[in-house]
Amino acid sequence: MTVLDVANLTKIYGDACGECVDNTGPSVGDNQCPVCGSVVACADVDFQLHDGEVLGIVGESGSGKSSLAEMLALDLDATAGDARYHAYDGNMLSADYQARHELQNQHVGMVHQHVQDGLELSFSGGGNVAEKLLAAGWRHYGDIRDRVESLFRETEVPVSRMDDATETYSGGMQRRIQIAKAIANDPGLVVLDEPTTGLDVSVQARVLDMFRGLQREQDVATIVVSHDLDVIRLLADRTLVMRHGRVIETGLTDRIMEDPHHEYTQTLINSVI
Amino acid sequence: MTDGRSVVPDAESVDDLLDGVADDGLAGYNYAYLDEHTKREVRRATLKAIALPGHQVPFASREMPLARGWGTGGIQTSLSLLGPEDAFKVIDQGSDESVNAANIRRLASRTADVETTTDATDASVIQTRHRIPEEVLDDDQILVLQVPITDPLRRVDGSDDANRRRHAHKNYSKMWVALYENVVEYGEIKLSSRYPVLVDDRYLMDPSPIPRWDVPKLDDADNLCLFAAGREARIYAVPPHTEVEPLAFKDRQFQVERFPDQACANCGSEDTFLTEVETDDGDRRYACNDTSFCEKRRANPDLSKAHHRDGNDHAWGPATDPSVPDGPTENSEGGERE
Ligand SMILES: Nc1ncnc2c1ncn2[C@@H]1O[C@H](COP(=O)(O)OP(=O)(O)O)[C@@H](O)[C@H]1O
Ligand SMILES: [Mg+2]
Ligand SMILES: [Zn+2]
Numbered sequence A: 001m002t003v004l005d006v007a008n009l010t011k012i013y014g015d016a017c018g019e020c021v022d023n024t025g026p027s028v029g030d031n032q033c034p035v036c037g038s039v040v041a042c043a044d045v046d047f048q049l050h051d052g053e054v055l056g057i058v059g060e061s062g063s064g065k066s067s068l069a070e071m072l073a074l075d076l077d078a079t080a081g082d083a084r085y086h087a088y089d090g091n092m093l094s095a096d097y098q099a100r101h102e103l104q105n106q107h108v109g110m111v112h113q114h115v116q117d118g119l120e121l122s123f124s125g126g127g128n129v130a131e132k133l134l135a136a137g138w139r140h141y142g143d144i145r146d147r148v149e150s151l152f153r154e155t156e157v158p159v160s161r162m163d164d165a166t167e168t169y170s171g172g173m174q175r176r177i178q179i180a181k182a183i184a185n186d187p188g189l190v191v192l193d194e195p196t197t198g199l200d201v202s203v204q205a206r207v208l209d210m211f212r213g214l215q216r217e218q219d220v221a222t223i224v225v226s227h228d229l230d231v232i233r234l235l236a237d238r239t240l241v242m243r244h245g246r247v248i249e250t251g252l253t254d255r256i257m258e259d260p261h262h263e264y265t266q267t268l269i270n271s272v273i
Numbered sequence B: 001m002t003d004g005r006s007v008v009p010d011a012e013s014v015d016d017l018l019d020g021v022a023d024d025g026l027a028g029y030n031y032a033y034l035d036e037h038t039k040r041e042v043r044r045a046t047l048k049a050i051a052l053p054g055h056q057v058p059f060a061s062r063e064m065p066l067a068r069g070w071g072t073g074g075i076q077t078s079l080s081l082l083g084p085e086d087a088f089k090v091i092d093q094g095s096d097e098s099v100n101a102a103n104i105r106r107l108a109s110r111t112a113d114v115e116t117t118t119d120a121t122d123a124s125v126i127q128t129r130h131r132i133p134e135e136v137l138d139d140d141q142i143l144v145l146q147v148p149i150t151d152p153l154r155r156v157d158g159s160d161d162a163n164r165r166r167h168a169h170k171n172y173s174k175m176w177v178a179l180y181e182n183v184v185e186y187g188e189i190k191l192s193s194r195y196p197v198l199v200d201d202r203y204l205m206d207p208s209p210i211p212r213w214d215v216p217k218l219d220d221a222d223n224l225c226l227f228a229a230g231r232e233a234r235i236y237a238v239p240p241h242t243e244v245e246p247l248a249f250k251d252r253q254f255q256v257e258r259f260p261d262q263a264c265a266n267c268g269s270e271d272t273f274l275t276e277v278e279t280d281d282g283d284r285r286y287a288c289n290d291t292s293f294c295e296k297r298r299a300n301p302d303l304s305k306a307h308h309r310d311g312n313d314h315a316w317g318p319a320t321d322p323s324v325p326d327g328p329t330e331n332s333e334g335g336e337r338e
Helices: A065-072 A097-106 A125-135 A141-154 A171-183 A201-218 A229-235 A253-258 A263-272 B014-024 B036-051 B072-081 B099-112 B160-168 B173-186 B212-218 B291-299
Strands: A002-013 A039-050 A054-058 A080-085 A108-111 A189-193 A221-226 A238-243 A246-252 B087-092 B125-129 B142-146 B197-199 B203-205 B224-229 B234-238 B244-246 B274-278 B284-288
Touching (some): A039 A065, A039 A221, A039 A238, A054 A065, A065 A080, A065 A189, A097 A125, A125 A171, A125 B173, A141 A171, A171 A189, A221 A229, A238 A263, A246 A253, A246 A263, A253 A263, B036 B072, B036 B224, B036 B234, B072 B099, B072 B125, B072 B142, B072 B234, B087 B099, B212 B244
Parallel strands (some): A054 A221, A189 A221, B142 B224
Antiparallel strands (some): A002 A039, A002 A080, A238 A246, B197 B244, B224 B234
């Protein structure tokens, strides 16, 4: 089953002149329109995401990954494009506030690159996760506690820390709390933006292992965005390579890693090895 | 547009103003102190507030001869409602006798020519700070509550812009998290006042700093309740027979204050909101907070809170309404942790 079908997804920051997309991209070597100065964060992105699949989006900093992720998590307005989500009737990018909140609460979980975009640091860790349940209408305190506790176990955060303020958590724990929050209502789609950036290498590996286990167990369709090829290699079944706001190569992750077609992808992979 | 102050250019306080009117009564002042334009503006906001129960409606709050935050919103609302036929009662935390209550009452009596009363059953308009009377209000009475902080969401987010968006979309999950954290900390919901309520299943509302004891009285009341904030220039309303539901969990219910084994030291009542008072010899005793009802109970200990109404079974908060759950005592931790 196709969980998500995205066509022509575009984000332009600034007052677009109409020529922005033609004036930017890999062929030009820039994402800023020379005529009007607008930034084409991403343009004409097409892909499909299937049941249980993990799609990786890789590219250097500024290539448009976060803009893409935030539009799909309905946190950022798209300039143009169409995104069909299996449980929503119509283009979810043009959902009104009410429908958007419903989608975010029940269907699309997001793990933000910057923790303050994803968590209320003054709330307890448990409170942050509980918010998702409360937003979805949970009104039984005991049930909420039980659910939060089991989400803490699933994401391997010590249950003893559940009632401590989130700002006292380590970076790794905060990332796990975001994941717990993202999956709290059994969403059909999870979007992870740079899930390991800013974490110690040893912590990175454990967060990724935890998420991989969780993802396989729950079979949830996932989009993982990273500038780190190792993260993509570990998690993604299929990968999009982005540069200057465009997808320049698409394929199975193994194929892309072993036999990159695009010259840029080759440099990207060679520079890591 | 007429400035509200222009009618009494020299008045800097209620006392000044009252000195000015002491001799010549209404001469030189507009009826009910405010100019007609201001009164119309307040009435318009009031009508809009009644049409959208629990929704905060902005109004052009005027300078009044007392500092904002001292009931200026309530005064403007009362003065725009009062006519010469009205009987006006003013209470400050249950007492008719506070300086502020007495000043507001005198201002209304001298500029609007209204009767004043301390009897809640006689008043057609009751202005109050932080209490709802113990006696059941009727459908021909209006309660005007003074409000310091209008938005219940300010507890969880200081941004009024973000909060307005939340109200527009009935997005109250942040408030629910605050209640969740409250239960985590205390085992029960422990908010002493300004208890958040959902009005007509639509708008989250701050009922003003009334005790929890008074919150159930707002639900399906016969009378109109108006809430007015001068400093924040907002009016909101709970029209008669509107559903008002305190936020709570299914397994952590809203509870009112309890005073186990305590009775009013003055009248012996056990079904009223009591406050602790210290006597001259340092003893601590409980006494009715609603002083005018306490006086009636002293004369008649069996007087029902609905004595003036047909039938005695009016639901009016604790001890009159079986659906209002008793809370644990004020100083106990109560409830058990999960
Ligand atoms: N709010 C914004 N306003 C203007 N430009 C932005 C904004 N956010 C991102 N950009 C620009 O859009 C481009 C893509 O950014 P982003 O989506 O964050 O890429 P990535 O996540 O791959 O680093 C960059 O050139 C960035 O500077
Ligand atoms: Mg990014
Ligand atoms: Zn008494």
